Amino acid sequence: MEKLLEEFSLGLFFWQAVLFIALVLLLKKFAWKPILNSVNDREEGIKNALDAAEKAKLEMQNLQADNQKLLKEARAEREAMLKEARDMKNKMIEDAKDEAKSAAGKLIEQAQAAIETEKKAAIAELKSQVASLSIEIAEKVVREELSNKDKQVKLVESMLGEAKLN
Amino acid sequence: MSYGQEGHSDTHSTEEPKVDKKTEIKEYIQHHLQDSYDFNLLSYTSESGEQKHVGFPLLVILWDNGLKMFSSSKFHHGEEVAEVNGNFYKVYHNKIYKVEGLEGDIVLDEHHHATNEKPLDFSITKNVSLIFMVFAILFFMFSKMAKAYKTNNGMPKGMGRFLEPIVLYVRDEIAIPNIGEKHYKRFMSYLLTVFFFVWIVNLFGLTPIGMNLTNNIAVTFCLAIITYLITTFSGNKNYWKHIFWMPGVPVPMKIILAPIELLGTFIKPFALMIRLYANITAGHVVLMSIIGMMFVFHNWLGSSLSFLLAFVLGILELLVAALQAYIFTVLSALYFGMAVEEHHHDEAH
Numbered sequence: 001m002e003k004l005l006e007e008f009s010l011g012l013f014f015w016q017a018v019l020f021i022a023l024v025l026l027l028k029k030f031a032w033k034p035i036l037n038s039v040n041d042r043e044e045g046i047k048n049a050l051d052a053a054e055k056a057k058l059e060m061q062n063l064q065a066d067n068q069k070l071l072k073e074a075r076a077e078r079e080a081m082l083k084e085a086r087d088m089k090n091k092m093i094e095d096a097k098d099e100a101k102s103a104a105g106k107l108i109e110q111a112q113a114a115i116e117t118e119k120k121a122a123i124a125e126l127k128s129q130v131a132s133l134s135i136e137i138a139e140k141v142v143r144e145e146l147s148n149k150d151k152q153v154k155l156v157e158s159m160l161g162e163a164k165l166n
Numbered sequence: 167m168s169y170g171q172e173g174h175s176d177t178h179s180t181e182e183p184k185v186d187k188k189t190e191i192k193e194y195i196q197h198h199l200q201d202s203y204d205f206n207l208l209s210y211t212s213e214s215g216e217q218k219h220v221g222f223p224l225l226v227i228l229w230d231n232g233l234k235m236f237s238s239s240k241f242h243h244g245e246e247v248a249e250v251n252g253n254f255y256k257v258y259h260n261k262i263y264k265v266e267g268l269e270g271d272i273v274l275d276e277h278h279h280a281t282n283e284k285p286l287d288f289s290i291t292k293n294v295s296l297i298f299m300v301f302a303i304l305f306f307m308f309s310k311m312a313k314a315y316k317t318n319n320g321m322p323k324g325m326g327r328f329l330e331p332i333v334l335y336v337r338d339e340i341a342i343p344n345i346g347e348k349h350y351k352r353f354m355s356y357l358l359t360v361f362f363f364v365w366i367v368n369l370f371g372l373t374p375i376g377m378n379l380t381n382n383i384a385v386t387f388c389l390a391i392i393t394y395l396i397t398t399f400s401g402n403k404n405y406w407k408h409i410f411w412m413p414g415v416p417v418p419m420k421i422i423l424a425p426i427e428l429l430g431t432f433i434k435p436f437a438l439m440i441r442l443y444a445n446i447t448a449g450h451v452v453l454m455s456i457i458g459m460m461f462v463f464h465n466w467l468g469s470s471l472s473f474l475l476a477f478v479l480g481i482l483e484l485l486v487a488a489l490q491a492y493i494f495t496v497l498s499a500l501y502f503g504m505a506v507e508e509h510h511h512d513e514a515h
Contacts, residue, residue, distance in 0.1 A: 006386050007383050009286065009287070009291075010286065011289055012201065012384040013384040013388050015393075016379075016385045020297075020392070023301050023357045023369070025355075026359070027304065027355065031309050031312045032355045032358055032359075033312075034316070035312045036337070093423070
């Protein structure tokens with residue numbers, strides 16, 4: 001202890017105290033404050049950036065979920081639309097078929113009616129022709145009758161027999 | 167090989183020029199650990215037995231009825247009396263004493279202590295010049311580092327890349343855990359400065375220039391007293407309450423504890439002072455003794471073993487240089503932490 005006290009140099013203590021305190025104050029102003037502030041700012045920046053990235057990631061996930069949902073909805077809608085279209089197509093075909101069927105039925109009916117009227121007309125014409133033929137025959141018969149009585153009777157008889165057959 | 171001992175020349179003058187190696191080494195170590203008025207790089211004894219010194223003189227500043235400033239070359243390495251404006255000064259055991267006239271000498275009492283008058287000595291000694299150097303180095307290094315942040319968009323550049331992790335280490339591993347998130351900012355300037363100052367100074371002590379600052383009790387005392395003053399002046403109510411009226415113990419214990427706790431506040435920085443001083447001094451003594459052993463053994467086996475040992479120890483001293491700076495800073499931070507600690511009611515005492 002005595003040796004330590006003897007070693008103690010007041011001059012060295014004086015300079016050490018003055019220079020060290022000056023160094024602390026100078027470094028505080030010119031070094032530690034700017035350095036620690038810059039480091040702090042940088043750390044804050046990094047922290048904020050990380051937070052922002054985390055947020056963006058969450059948002060992204062949300063967006064993705066939304067997208068998924070939208071996609072699902074769209075798919076369901078497409079499905080529904082396709083189904084509707086298919087139904088409509090079937091219905092249309094069905095309708096067309098029915099219409100065609102009814103149209104065809106009508107046409108056939110008309111054709112039948114036409115055939116009927118044609119047939120009737122044909123029969124009527126035939127009848128009128130038969131009548132005129134009968135008159136002609138009768139004329140001829142009458143003329144012959146006038147010449148041959150027997151023959152006349154016979155002819156009328158045969159003619160009538162034929163006519164009855166019709 | 168021979169080493170010079172300026173300042174001891176008065177006792178050596180009667181001896182043979184070539185002294186016993188062991189005594190010589192011992193004295194050289196003693197000398198190495200001491201401060202000096204010259205910036206001495208190396209000394210040797212020439213063929214003719216004359217002491218030669220390589221280095222340059224420093225400024226001597228004395229306060230002796232007025233300011234006296236002169237070059238230390240006037241002492242001729244402690245061998246002569248310096249005359250300044252009619253006052254005469256002589257160096258004895260690395261301290262300046264006032265003597266009577268040019269032929270005046272140191273008067274010793276029965277304990278071999280000089281009885282001469284000692285002027286107030288503010289000389290720029292070798293150690294003080296080291297303080298100036300470290301001051302300049304630290305200021306240059308860290309102000310440059312701080313500027314780089316401004317020009318480099320908040321990123322460190324050059325040396326700052328190496329220094330920044332250390333600065334952050336002091337902040338994150340020393341200051342924040344010991345002082346706490348809330349108060350640590352106030353003490354950062356001191357902690358960082360003391361850490362780098364002690365570290366750089368310790369490293370300088372390991373260079374062959376042989377400048378040792380932290381093995382001067384004045385220097386470690388100065389650092390310890392600053393720590394003590396900061397602790398005392400930043401102590402809050404809780405801190406003083408724990409010293410003078412320890413909560414949670416019976417009243418008689420409180421009375422016994424108060425002086426012990428009060429003494430503790432002085433012992434803590436005192437231990438800080440002694441620890442740094444003793445570690446660095448011991449390291450130097452051991453390292454230089456082992457280097458000295460090379461010359462004592464004077465054979466290839468002993469000398470090479472000593473060399474190896476000195477080499478390993480040198481590496482260890484590099485570690486100790488950083489470690490002591492770390493310990494000083496950590497303990498300072500711990501004391502600051504105690505001073506600003508807030509009271510926790512549920513905590514057991």
